[in-house]
Amino acid sequence: MLKKVGEHTIKFTMPPKIINGYAIVGPKEGESPLAKYFDYILKNDTFNEKSYELAERKMLEQAIFGATDKANMLSTDIDILLSGDLLNQIISSSFSARQLQTSFIGLFGACSTMTESLAVGACLIDGEFADTVACATSSHFSTAERQFRYPLELGCQRPPTSQWTVTGAGCSILSREGKGHNITHATFGKVIDFGINDMNNMGAAMAPAAADTLCNLFKDTGTSAQDYDLIVTGDLGKLGSELLIDLMEHHGYKLGNNYCDCGQMMFSSSQNTFMGGSGCGCSASVINSYILAKLDSGEYKKVILMSTGALLSTTSSQQGETIPGIAHAIVVEKGK
Amino acid sequence: MSSVLTYLIVFLIGGLICSLAQILIIRTRMTSARILVLFELIGVFLQAIGIFEPIKEFAKSGITVPIIGFGASLAKGAIEAVAKDGILGIFTGGITATAGGIAAAVGFAYLFALIFSSHSKKT
Amino acid sequence: MDKEKMNMAYSKFVENRLPKTKFFPSLLWAFLVGGLICCIGQGIFDSIGAIFPSLEDKVVQSYTLIIIIFLASFLTGIGVYDRIGNFAGAGSIVPISGFSNSVASPALEFKREGVIFGVCVKMFTIAGPVIVTGISASILVGIIYYIIGLF
Structure with a gap:
């Protein structure tokens, strides 16, 4: 039976469940109105690492392991990790996946990657190709800034239409069974x-x-x-x-x-x-x-x-x- | 000219040049590299047509501290070297005159890059 | 083309809703900081002139610029210059200290990529055009003056 409804939408027959989520953010985001909802707030945005890239990677790893912990799972219980980020060749995601003994699908949808991974993950589960899928993405202000804009120490003004890249990572665990x-x-x-x-x-x-x-x-x-x-x-x-x-x-x-x-x-x-x-x-x-x-x-x-x-x-x-x-x-x- | 008046003129001219650049940034969304290049070329031009020196007599650091002064030195170096060394001066003049500034920028940047790292941004 | 027309209409639609920079405050800050940096330059110039009266103006001028460049690199290194730039805008870009900042900031930023491929290669990512156009323009001026000199 085709699960497509209309032209672009998929209707899941056995709706996959988001059983858990884990969010980790940087210090500036930790002062936001939503601060009390985050699972972990960094004290400094280098996360005690040598470079911002390493910090972003560590955040993503913590988000993935944190989400599996919260779901009382081991990372080996995950069938497939779907992940993406903003850096060239999505290094944060693939290098984080190096720490996991699971299949990995790297996604790139720029800032749309979070729901992209959730949608792809839901398809995998509803299609009975996987039981448990982890969907994770990350970004870091300082890594994005040096890749897309200017060095941090350059004295220039941000234009009024600009946005601030969030230092943060999140991971959702999707599952066929369970509460969610x-x-x-x-x-x-x-x-x-x-x-x-x-x-x-x-x-x-x-x-x-x-x-x-x-x-x-x-x-x-x-x-x-x-x-x-x-x-x-x-x-x-x-x-x-x-x-x-x-x-x-x-x-x-x-x-x-x-x-x-x-x-x-x-x-x-x-x-x-x-x-x-x-x-x-x-x-x-x-x-x-x-x-x-x-x-x-x-x-x-x-x-x-x-x-x-x-x-x-x-x-x-x-x-x-x-x-x-x-x-x-x-x-x-x-x-x- | 009393020194207070000198400083007032320096402040006004320097400030005016910078606010002109700020208007350009707001109106045309020019990046800082473009602004630097533009004002440097203005300096080269002013020197080439010979009106930079009289302005400098009057405005002093108000015009030499902005990158306009750097551009003017480039042009002045080239003009003087051509008069002295002919064709060779075309190539040696500009860099010779500004060697101090470029070397200082490179040298100090190198030094401080070894000492310091980028800081996290808050605002 | 229809698509182009639609894009134009959308651009216009966006244009009308753009938030405006607060024009006068930003202008005032650029004016004040720019003026102040020039005054500091004049102060350094006068001080050197007073301490070493035998030096030519041209030499004193060079020392002045080198000192400003030093100060700006240092302020970049300790993470202060970008904060000044944040409110001063062009006020801290146009003075020679802005040039120094644009050399030092990528050098610091790309330190993790190593000294050769990081610091040395990236040093001129922003200031490169300033040096290239400046030198090219000086060569052009040299050629013009050489030709004028022939007659």
């Missing part, structure tokens, strides 16, 4: 490019992709925004979220108070991050802490998680290419 929240649907996004080429305005580049995926999800499942307790995007930031709301209205869907953005939730306005947080770690840490907690408590019963990614590289942006965006969405319902 059900992933009922997944919509894989299309790559959408509306011709934005400003590297410091990712929100505007990603908003059309987010709107497209969300519209597809609504259309394919025959639902609308009112049917969900929460619709949360990954890292559109303040400007991107406003654009998404406008674009959705243009398509005839009204996003109300039940819409929010992880990037905006991550930092308070006094933290000087302009449009808010971004990066793989942004949605990873918010989803695996705050949102799972709210599902646990029953405050939310049905949510859409949609991480958004800007698929650019330094080479493409230096060559003046525009920035393609992507967004993957999953629907999560509170389990019993």
